[in-house]
Amino acid sequence: MDFEIRKDRSKKTGLRLAREREEYFRLMGQGVSSREACRIVGIDRRTGKRWRNGFTPSNSKRWRPPVTRLVASAPGPSKHLRQADRIHIADRLREKASIRTIAAELNRSPSTVSREISRNRHPVNGQYRPYAAQARADERRPRPKPGKIGQNPELRDYVQDRLGRRWSPEQIARHLRRDFPDRPEMHVVHETIYQALYVQGRGELRRELTRALRTGRAVRKPRRQAQQRQPRYPAPMVMISERPAEAADRAVPGHWEGDLIIGKDNGSAIGTLVERSTRYLMLVHLPHGRGTELVRDALVDTVKTLPAHLKRSLTWDQGSEMGRHHEFTIATDIPVYFCDPASPWQRGSNENTNGLLRQYFPKGTDLSVHNREHLYAVAAELNGRPRKTLDWETPAERLHKLLATTRQ
Incomplete structure (x- = not known):
């Protein structure tokens, strides 16, 4: 027999009989008689009868509902507190345990236990009684409620x-x-x-x-279910978590970060590409807008002059301009990895460089007026500026060193 009768169940231990109740009702569910079940778990027959039928009200005791509901609770973790949980809370409160201690024992948040006690305690004397608390919780639970x-x-x-x-x-x-x-x-x-x-x-x-209503819809449009959302791009995204480890530690050149800086009224843009290891900058000319095809073609034209060992990967945010990222990859053999939503720090070098570029291309100005030659001049000036993160070398010098090492 797996069940072992506990020897010490005095009032000082809090009369915690949740395990006995569970075993008693499990045996009853298997067809064992009440007398035999009481003998196995070590309780009086009258105790088992009270568990099954509750207390009948009299002058000396109040009515208490039966606890057979404890048997019907599903196994495993539950979103809601169960009767066994409420019995445990009542027992531990009687022992003067703190709410945080009780919550840790039930693997619940302390606020969950605190709300349970404040909502379901006796409205007059403030005592927490588990069976009455269960009854109050059951009364509030039925759905739908009248509006x-x-x-x-x-x-x-x-x-x-x-x-x-x-x-x-x-x-x-x-x-x-x-x-x-x-x-x-x-x-x-x-x-x-x-x-x-x-x-x-x-x-x-x-x-x-x-x-x-402004939407005019008679039903709600679901947005929270991930499986019902429309894909952001026609081709699946490859997330930054799958990017090679060599890109993260910046030890190997050829991994780029990309983005757009936007002009006045979102009507113009310039593309920026920053090499992660050297902070080398390349600017992408977009004189006719930032549509997906225009961005794809401009990126292809910009990176096609790079040697093969500098075309390892490109990391971008989830902007709509990269809708044809798969076509860019086919044309250049450069895989594109996408950052997580609202995570600009995953392209930190690019974000920092975009801030430097605002000295040359202020916000709220028309960026389409800058020709390709001017973009080349700005990129050359930034690439010739010493950087503290490069031990005061310039990006151009660091890239030249890496290229020389690669050739050897």
Whole structure:
């Protein structure tokens, strides 16, 4: 027999019988009689009866619900607290354990345990009783719940009137608080209004009011499910995590970082390519815009003059201009790796160089006026500027040294 009866179950240990309850109901589920199950787990028969049937109210004791619900809980981790968790919380609170200690024992956040105690403790004496706490949690859990707008005709008429005047849900929610500052039953957030419009079957707001929304949609467009998102590019991206390790440590030249600097009103751009090992800069001329085909062709023309050992990889952000990255790779044999979203530090050398370039190409100016020769002159000037990160060598000098070493 795997179950071992514990010898010490005195009041000083907190009467923690969760393991006994679990084993008792497991045996009962296998067809073992209550008398035999009580004998195996080492409890009195009346204890097993109370677990199955609860306490009958009398002058000396209060009603307590049965705990058979504990058997129905699914094995493994659960998003919500279970009755066994609440029994553990009650036992440990009786032993004066801290909330952080209890949370660590349950592998939960301390805020989860704190909220559980404050929400489900007795409203009068403040004691935390696990069975009553479970009952309160079960009462709040059923779905769907009646909506606030559907239960309040005055609120519903107010919201429908403003929607008919083409107010946005957020504008309505803000004005409700301004018009009814002392009536919380008239306060809703804008998400509540969206739910009343989009969730079918509630009938809280007229469906035709969705035409008054700026989107005009009668159903929501899902955006959070990764599997339902549209791919950013026609060809799959290769992320920076798959870039060769030699690119990360900057020991081998030929790994480039790229980006665009944008001109006035997003109407013009200049491409920038920075070699990671030497910080050598090449500027890409884009006189006719930054469409995917224009960027592809300009990048191909710029890198085709490089020797083969300087064409190892290109790292770019997820800008739309690289929509034809796979065609660039086919034309140049240079693989393109993409940074993670909102992670400019993954192209740190390029970001730093773009900041230096703003001395020559200020923000808010038209960048299409600069011809190819001027771009070459700016790149040559920056490549001839000493860098602290290169021990005060210039990018041109460091690249020349690396090329000389490679030839030998």
